[in-house]
Amino acid sequence: MIERIIELARRCGQIMLDADRSSIGLLEKEGHGNFVTKYDQLVQQELEAGLHKILPEASFLGEEDEAQEFDPDGLVFIVDPIDGTVNFIKDMHCSSISIGLAKAGEMILGVVYNPYADEMFYAEKGKGAFLNGSPIHVSDQSIENALTLIGTAPYYEELRDSSIAAAKHYLEKTMDIRRSGSAAIDFCSVAAGRAELYFEYRLCPWDFAAGSLIVKEAGGQVAKIEGGGFSVFEKNGLMAMGRGIHLEKLMEDAVEIATGDASGGKMEAKDLTMPEKERITVRNGREQSAGEPAGSVAESNEGYREKYYEGQTHSMSELLEIIHALRDPVYGCSWDTAQTHETMKKCLTDECEEVNQAIDNQDDRNLCEELGDVMLQVLLNAEIAAERGAFTFDDIVQMLTDKLIRRHPHVFGEEPRPTNPEEALALWKKVKEIERGSKP
Numbered sequence: 001m002i003e004r005i006i007e008l009a010r011r012c013g014q015i016m017l018d019a020d021r022s023s024i025g026l027l028e029k030e031g032h033g034n035f036v037t038k039y040d041q042l043v044q045q046e047l048e049a050g051l052h053k054i055l056p057e058a059s060f061l062g063e064e065d066e067a068q069e070f071d072p073d074g075l076v077f078i079v080d081p082i083d084g085t086v087n088f089i090k091d092m093h094c095s096s097i098s099i100g101l102a103k104a105g106e107m108i109l110g111v112v113y114n115p116y117a118d119e120m121f122y123a124e125k126g127k128g129a130f131l132n133g134s135p136i137h138v139s140d141q142s143i144e145n146a147l148t149l150i151g152t153a154p155y156y157e158e159l160r161d162s163s164i165a166a167a168k169h170y171l172e173k174t175m176d177i178r179r180s181g182s183a184a185i186d187f188c189s190v191a192a193g194r195a196e197l198y199f200e201y202r203l204c205p206w207d208f209a210a211g212s213l214i215v216k217e218a219g220g221q222v223a224k225i226e227g228g229g230f231s232v233f234e235k236n237g238l239m240a241m242g243r244g245i246h247l248e249k250l251m252e253d254a255v256e257i258a259t260g261d262a263s264g265g266k267m268e269a270k271d272l273t274m275p276e277k278e279r280i281t282v283r284n285g286r287e288q289s290a291g292e293p294a295g296s297v298a299e300s301n302e303g304y305r306e307k308y309y310e311g312q313t314h315s316m317s318e319l320l321e322i323i324h325a326l327r328d329p330v331y332g333c334s335w336d337t338a339q340t341h342e343t344m345k346k347c348l349t350d351e352c353e354e355v356n357q358a359i360d361n362q363d364d365r366n367l368c369e370e371l372g373d374v375m376l377q378v379l380l381n382a383e384i385a386a387e388r389g390a391f392t393f394d395d396i397v398q399m400l401t402d403k404l405i406r407r408h409p410h411v412f413g414e415e416p417r418p419t420n421p422e423e424a425l426a427l428w429k430k431v432k433e434i435e436r437g438s439k440p
Contacts (some may be wrong), residue, residue, distance in 0.1 A: 001054060005111050006120055009097050012043045016082065021091060036085060040064055043081035043097065051077045063206045071234055076102045080206035084182030098184040100209030102232050110210030112184045121188040122215040122216035128389040129191050135389040138220035138242035146174040149186040151200030160202045166257045183244040187211025190240045191218035197245055201225065201237040203342040208238055215240045219387040221329040284352030320393060323379045341384060407431045
């Protein structure tokens with residue numbers, strides 16, 4: 001599916017490149033500096049029609065929709081046809097097409113395309129992030145060595161002083177600041193390690209839906225500025241950052257800047273949350289309170305508690321979701337989020353030894369538990385690798401199944417079946433030697 005969405009984004013990018021700049025059909029929307037062109041509308045129409053063909057059961061939430069109604073508990077495409085419309089109007093060549101897909105309020109796919117640079121960023125949940133087919137990863141530089149990307153929330157005059165104060169703060173604390181005018185491109189710049197930090201005091205769902213997933217899949221963090229979970233269906237103030245940035249301190253600074261003397265002292269922390277009158281309408285879903293994740297279990301620890309509890313019957317896919325939850329940088333377990341491949345080595349060795357002890361003691365109950373603990377080490381290592389963009393658990397499964405099939409030609413191929421375990425072992429060693437000989 002993602003290949004078809006990428007191709008659709010590329011076709012829509014060509015519409016932007018071929019635009020007649022003498023007649024772009026400029027219209028003004030509500031909010032300072034908020035514009036739409038006929039090409040925003042044309043690209044959105046193309047995206048809506050194309051995405052419906054790809055996934056007919058999904059509803060559609062686009063920036064240029066007059067009526068924003070959708071089912072938050074189902075599949076929803078969240079789309080910005082031209083993110084960076086002012087740049088597009090001014091021919092600045094820094095605009096993008098942003099396509100996100102949410103399932104029950106959680107982002108599962110994101111595509112961002114900058115046609116001017118021919119850069120296609122994309123990610124699927126649990127599979128890493130990519131730029132033009134190559135894996136990308138966030139930077140591990142500290143705040144002192146960071147390049148900071150800022151958004152000024154230009155449609156919201158009440159946030160203007162806070163945005164400028166924050167820009168001044170990070171100009172002093174980091175190497176430098178940049179303002180691109182496209183939130184989606186800024187998220188992707190953090191994901192690709194080109195910058196270490198991006199923040200904006202208010203973003204619409206179509207601004208951050210795709211880009212936020214791409215950052216997470218590249219090993220980075222995305223958090224609500226004032227803390228707590230955030231819904232992909234509501235406007236939020238967000239920060240995206242690489243591995244070397246201290247999240248909690250950053251959030252404290254951002255709230256202090258917004259509410260302090262530097263920004264005029266006109267705001268309180270609660271004012272950073274989207275006003276009730278600007279809520280996006282949902283249908284076929286229960287009414288949600290301000291700031292509550294809409295149908296998402298991956299954006300609050302309350303959601304985790306509601307979905308997972310002891311005694312349930314779980315599938316392998318749900319186990320992988322639980323591992324993902326443990327590593328959640330905001331709501332996960334502080335021990336699990338601190339782990340690396342290096343710190344996990346002793347844990348894996350210890351758990352394997354306990355498996356051996358259970359076998360020696362012929363203790364089936366303990367063996368079952370200890371095998372589960374070994375699996376936990378494997379899954380945590382796979383999750384850490386996925387965060388780094390190295391490989392995913394699916395890659396492990398694929399490599400293992402291929403190996404089992406290849407090394408057992410007497411089961412899955414035409415080789416005659418060995419008559420005893422010794423012959424089977426000899427055949428396995430023979431295949432393994434052939435494999436080693438074929439490696440460069």
